[in-house]
Amino acid sequence: MKFFAYILEDVEKLDLVEIDKEPKEGEILVKVKAALTCGTDTKMYKRGHPQFPFPSLFGHEASGVVAEKGKGIGFLKEGDEVLFPVSSPCLKCEFCLKGLENQCENLFEEKVWGGFAEYILIPKRIVKNSTFRKPKNITFEEGALLDPLSSVVFSQNIIKDLNLKVLIIGAGPMGFLQAVYSKYKGYDVTICDINEERLKIYEDLNIKTIFAQEGWEKNYNPFDFIIECSGTRGGFESSLKLIGKGGKICLFAGFPKNFYIQIDGSKLHYNQNLIYGSFHYDRKAVLEAYNLISEVKLNLKKIFSGYYPLRELPFVMEKVLKGEGLKFVITP
Numbered sequence: 001m002k003f004f005a006y007i008l009e010d011v012e013k014l015d016l017v018e019i020d021k022e023p024k025e026g027e028i029l030v031k032v033k034a035a036l037t038c039g040t041d042t043k044m045y046k047r048g049h050p051q052f053p054f055p056s057l058f059g060h061e062a063s064g065v066v067a068e069k070g071k072g073i074g075f076l077k078e079g080d081e082v083l084f085p086v087s088s089p090c091l092k093c094e095f096c097l098k099g100l101e102n103q104c105e106n107l108f109e110e111k112v113w114g115g116f117a118e119y120i121l122i123p124k125r126i127v128k129n130s131t132f133r134k135p136k137n138i139t140f141e142e143g144a145l146l147d148p149l150s151s152v153v154f155s156q157n158i159i160k161d162l163n164l165k166v167l168i169i170g171a172g173p174m175g176f177l178q179a180v181y182s183k184y185k186g187y188d189v190t191i192c193d194i195n196e197e198r199l200k201i202y203e204d205l206n207i208k209t210i211f212a213q214e215g216w217e218k219n220y221n222p223f224d225f226i227i228e229c230s231g232t233r234g235g236f237e238s239s240l241k242l243i244g245k246g247g248k249i250c251l252f253a254g255f256p257k258n259f260y261i262q263i264d265g266s267k268l269h270y271n272q273n274l275i276y277g278s279f280h281y282d283r284k285a286v287l288e289a290y291n292l293i294s295e296v297k298l299n300l301k302k303i304f305s306g307y308y309p310l311r312e313l314p315f316v317m318e319k320v321l322k323g324e325g326l327k328f329v330i331t332p
């Protein structure tokens with residue numbers, strides 16, 4: 001089928017072009033109903049991405065309706081409304097066999113890529129392992145949150161403690177999802193950011209906020225679980241200052257290569273702290289995220305900062321670069 005899709009030709013250079021894709025065996029072609037902006041896209045737009053060299057299709061958080069299917073697909077038919085994550089593990093490599101599906105060596109060999117388009121192709125592995133029917137009671141944009149929410153669920157699956165006092169550092173879209181998920185789990189949730197404007201939307205969600213200005217940490221008691229969503233040195237250092245006894249720090253946001261920081265080994269030992277990184281997700285987290293979305297367990301509506309047609313994507317990317325809003329919805 002011929003359709004229009006955005007191609008990122010180079011840094012900050014988007015073209016809407018006609019492309020032609022037919023679903024092969026085990027694949028489906030989905031008519032996009034909603035696609036969301038995401039930090040990964042922003043990074044790629046600003047400076048390129050080693051995993052996705054230019055020219056590249058663009059956008060990866062989407063949902064829609066099955067338009068065409070390849071041979072060998074029994075459980076879906078044309079017209080079905082579907083949700084899907086970006087990738088699914090190969091289940092054959094060394095890491096998959098250890099149960100570390102998020103570290104799969106072949107993770108992005110097949111990927112859902114090109115959400116900012118009229119149609120998107122879903123590869124075989126993702127159709128088979130992690131494509132779900134969209135329940136009627138949720139919107140397509142809520143369904144398109146399956147990918148980022150899976151990462152959030154995965155990052156907290158290691159945590160078994162109860163009654164936690166949680167601090168989320170960074171109130172952008174991922175901080176938002178971490179906050180509403182932590183709230184759903186019954187934790188006492190506080191979120192902080194250096195951008196005071198961003199904190200406003202959390203007030204109606206019964207989530208405590210901190211406007212983080214120089215030296216803010218000394219005004220607060222330690223937290224049990226800190227989720228670092230800013231990817232900054234300041235955020236990491238604040239986490240180390242504010243972690244309490246038996247507390248855990250999740251480095252959820254990425255850091256640049258060769259990023260070093262000083263840690264007090266004595267405090268780490270006697271307070272029994274755990275600092276861990278979290279990347280991507282496994283199939284279990286995707287299924288859990290799907291259940292959360294479909295059973296409307298989370299208050300997700302406020303993450304959507306505006307709705308725009310496909311042709312306005314370059315304008316929307318300008319807004320994203322200025323740090324406006326959380327997630328914008330593109331509706332082809």
Ligand SMILES: [Zn+2]
Pocket residue numbers: 038039040041060061147148
């Ligand atoms: Zn994303």
Ligand SMILES: [Zn+2]
Pocket residue numbers: 089090091092093094095096097103104105106107
């Ligand atoms: Zn694998």
